[in-house]
Amino acid sequence: MVSWTGMVACYAENDHSKEALECFSEMRNVGFMPNNYTFVSVLKACVGLQEIGMGKSIHGCVLKSSYELDNYVSIALLNLYTDCGDIRGAQCVFEDIPRKDVISWSFMIARYAQSDQSEAAIGMFCQMRKALVVPNQFTFASLLQSCASLGCLSLGNQIHCFVLKLGLLSDVFVSNALMDVYSKCGIMENSVTLFVDAETKNEVTWNTMIVGYGQLGNGEASLTMFMNMLEQKVLPNEVTYSSALHACASLAALDPGTQIHSLTIKTKFDKDTIVGNALIDMYGKCGDIRHARLVFDMMRNRDEVSWNSMISAYSMHGLASEALRIFQWMQESEFKPNKLTFVGVLSACCNMGLLDEGQAYFTSMVRDYGIEPCMEHYTCMVWLLGRLGKLDKAMKLIADIPFHPSVMIWRALLGACVIHNDVELGRVAAERVLEMEPWDEAAYVLLSNMYAAAKRWGNVACVRKSMKKKGMKKEPGLSWIEVQGNTHLFTVGDTSHPEIRLINGMLQWLKVRITREGYVPNCCVVLLDIEDDEKERLLWLHSERVALAFALIRTPSGSPIRILKNLRICADCHAAIKIISKVVEREIVVRDINRFHHFQDGVCSCSDYW
DNA sequence: ATAGGGTTAG
Numbered sequence: 001m002v003s004w005t006g007m008v009a010c011y012a013e014n015d016h017s018k019e020a021l022e023c024f025s026e027m028r029n030v031g032f033m034p035n036n037y038t039f040v041s042v043l044k045a046c047v048g049l050q051e052i053g054m055g056k057s058i059h060g061c062v063l064k065s066s067y068e069l070d071n072y073v074s075i076a077l078l079n080l081y082t083d084c085g086d087i088r089g090a091q092c093v094f095e096d097i098p099r100k101d102v103i104s105w106s107f108m109i110a111r112y113a114q115s116d117q118s119e120a121a122i123g124m125f126c127q128m129r130k131a132l133v134v135p136n137q138f139t140f141a142s143l144l145q146s147c148a149s150l151g152c153l154s155l156g157n158q159i160h161c162f163v164l165k166l167g168l169l170s171d172v173f174v175s176n177a178l179m180d181v182y183s184k185c186g187i188m189e190n191s192v193t194l195f196v197d198a199e200t201k202n203e204v205t206w207n208t209m210i211v212g213y214g215q216l217g218n219g220e221a222s223l224t225m226f227m228n229m230l231e232q233k234v235l236p237n238e239v240t241y242s243s244a245l246h247a248c249a250s251l252a253a254l255d256p257g258t259q260i261h262s263l264t265i266k267t268k269f270d271k272d273t274i275v276g277n278a279l280i281d282m283y284g285k286c287g288d289i290r291h292a293r294l295v296f297d298m299m300r301n302r303d304e305v306s307w308n309s310m311i312s313a314y315s316m317h318g319l320a321s322e323a324l325r326i327f328q329w330m331q332e333s334e335f336k337p338n339k340l341t342f343v344g345v346l347s348a349c350c351n352m353g354l355l356d357e358g359q360a361y362f363t364s365m366v367r368d369y370g371i372e373p374c375m376e377h378y379t380c381m382v383w384l385l386g387r388l389g390k391l392d393k394a395m396k397l398i399a400d401i402p403f404h405p406s407v408m409i410w411r412a413l414l415g416a417c418v419i420h421n422d423v424e425l426g427r428v429a430a431e432r433v434l435e436m437e438p439w440d441e442a443a444y445v446l447l448s449n450m451y452a453a454a455k456r457w458g459n460v461a462c463v464r465k466s467m468k469k470k471g472m473k474k475e476p477g478l479s480w481i482e483v484q485g486n487t488h489l490f491t492v493g494d495t496s497h498p499e500i501r502l503i504n505g506m507l508q509w510l511k512v513r514i515t516r517e518g519y520v521p522n523c524c525v526v527l528l529d530i531e532d533d534e535k536e537r538l539l540w541l542h543s544e545r546v547a548l549a550f551a552l553i554r555t556p557s558g559s560p561i562r563i564l565k566n567l568r569i570c571a572d573c574h575a576a577i578k579i580i581s582k583v584v585e586r587e588i589v590v591r592d593i594n595r596f597h598h599f600q601d602g603v604c605s606c607s608d609y610w
Numbered sequence: 611a612t613a614g615g616g617t618t619a620g
Binding site: 005006009013035036037039040041044070071072073074075076078079101102103104105106107108109110111113136137138139140141142144145148171172173174175176177179180202203204205206207208210211212214237238239240242243246273274275277278281303305306308309 | 611612613614615616617618619620
C-alpha cells in the first residue's frame with residue numbers, strides 16, 4: 001500500500017496529474033485502500049487537471065473511508081472546491097472538519113478575501129477567535145486584504161494592535177498588507193511610518209506605496225517612490241511599471257513615461273499585458289496618440305482593457321472614426337465589449353457631436369449587448385444632446401434616468417447651457433450641482449459666466465458675493481509645459497517667469513504674424529464689463545498663449561509642442577493657435593480639462609467642435 | 611514516514 005501511495009504522490013508532485021489519477025484507479029482496482037496521503041495527492045492531481053467531477057467522487061470515497069476527516073485531506077478538498085468557484089461547497093467541508101486548526105481557518109479567510117467576499121472573511125476571523133484558535137501571519141495577511149478592500153479603518157487599527165501584540169509586524173507580508181489598509185483608507189502618513197520602520201522590504205512593499213499614492217491622486221509622490229526604489233536597487237516588477245506609468249498618465253508627464261517605457265523594454269516587462277495597457281493609457285493621456293497606437297499594435301496578448309484603453313485614447317483625442325474602427329475590430333475579435341467599452345464609444349461620439357451614431361450605439365448597447373446604462377453612459381448622452389443645443393431633450397433624458405442623477409450629469413447639462421447661453425436651465429443645473437457639492441467652485445464660475453454673457457451684471461455680482469461669503473475663489477487658469485524634464489507653469493498675465501521679456505517679444509511677433517493671416521480677436525470670450533481694446537489686451541495674456549510663446553523659444557524647431565491646461569480652452573485661443581500652428585509650422589497639442597486638441601497647418605483635430 | 615495556507619495592479 002505504501003508503494004502505491006508513494007507512486008501517486010510522486011506523480012502528483014511532479015506535474016504528472018494524469019498518471020497520478022491512472023495510478024490511483026489502478027490501486028483501487030487491485031483492491032488496496034487509499035490512506036490520507038493518497039487522498040491528498042490524488043485530489044491535488046484533480047485540481048491540476050480541473051477534474052472537478054472526479055474530485056467530488058473522491059470526496060465521496062473520503063467520506064466512506066474509515067478515517068475521520070484529516071486536516072491535510074480537508075485542505076486538499078477546500079482547495080478543490082474553491083478552485084472551481086464553489087466556495088459554499090468548501091464551507092460545507094470546512095464545517096465538518098472536527099479539529100479546525102490555524103491553517104484551515106486561514107485558508108477559508110484567504111479564499112473569501114480573494115473572491116471579493118470581505119465581510120465573510122472578517123466573519124470567519126471572528127468565529128476563529130471565538131474558537132480560541134490563535135491567528136498567525138498568514139491569517140493576518142488575508143484578513144488585512146479584506147480590510148483594505150472595505151477601506152475599514154477602525155478594524156484596521158484593531159488588527160494593527162493585535163498584530164503588534166503577537167509580534168507579527170516583522171513579517172513582510174503582514175506589514176505590506178497593513179500598509180495597504182492605511183493607504184486604501186487614505187491615511188498615507190501611517191503607511192509611510194510602517195514603510196520607514198519595516199524590518200524587511202521587498203518589491204511588494206515599494207509597489208504598495210507607489211500604488212497607494214497613485215490611487216490617492218498623488219502622482220508626484222508615486223513617481224518619487226518609484227525613483228527611490230530604483231536608487232535602492234530594488235528590482236521592479238510588472239506591477240511597479242504599470243503603476244509608475246499610471247502615475248505618469250495622471251500627470252500627463254510624457255518624458256518620464258517614455259523613459260519608463262524604455263526600462264520596460266530592457267527588462268522585457270513590456271510584453272506584459274497589463275504593462276502594455278498602462279503604456280497605451282499613458283501615451284494617450286500624455287497626448288502622444290501615435291505611440292499609444294504603436295504599443296497597441298505591437299501587443300501580443302491583448303485583453304479587453306487593451307481594447308477599451310485604445311478606444312478611450314482615440315476618443316480623448318477627438319478621433320471618433322479611429323475609435324469606432326477599433327470598436328468594430330474588437331467585435332470581430334474574441335473579446336466582447338463591456339460597460340467601459342461603451343463609455344469610450346459614446347464619449348467618442350460625444351466629442352465629435354455624432355448624434356445619430358451615439359444614439360444608435362446607446363440603443364444597441366442595451367438591446368444587443370444586454371448592458372444596463374450606467375451613470376457615465378447617461379452623462380455622455382446628456383452632454384452629446386446638450387452640446388448640440390438639444391437642451392430640452394437632454395433634460396428629458398435626465399428625467400428618464402432610473403436612478404438618482406449624479407453630479408456629473410448636472411455638470412454636463414450646466415456645461416451645455418453655458419455654451420448655448422440658456423441662463424434659466426443653467427441656473428437649475430448649477431443649483432443641482434451645488435446641492436450635491438456645495439464647494440464646487442466651477443459651478444459658481446460657470447453660472448457667473450452665463451450671467452456675464454447675457455450681460456446680467458447684477459446676477460454676476462450676486463454669484464460672486466455668495467462665493468466670497470463661503471470663502472471660495474475662482475480657480476485660476478493655468479497652463480504648463482515640460483521642457484527637458486522641467487515643468488514651466490503659467491497663469492493669466494504671468495510676469496514672474498525669468499524669461500518674460502523674450503516671451504513678450506514672441507507674443508508681439510505672433511500677434512503681428514497671425515493678424516496678417518486674418519486673425520480677428522473674439523472679444524466675446526472675455527466676460528468682464530470692460531472696453532473692447534482692454535478685452536483684446538487680456539486675450540493675449542491667456543496662460544496657454546504665454547506657455548506657447550515660451551515653448552516656441554525653448555524647444556527645437558519642428559518638434560511637437562505639448563501644452564496642458566486645467567480649464568477648457570477658450571474660443572479665441574483656439575482660433576489663434578490654429579493660425580499660429582500654420583505660421584510656425586509646428587504641431588501644437590493642447591490638453592484642456594476634457595480632451596486633446598491637435599493643431600496643425602491651421603486646423604484643429606476637433607474640427608472646431610469641443 | 612508523509613501531505614496543507616499568504617500580500618501588490620488596468
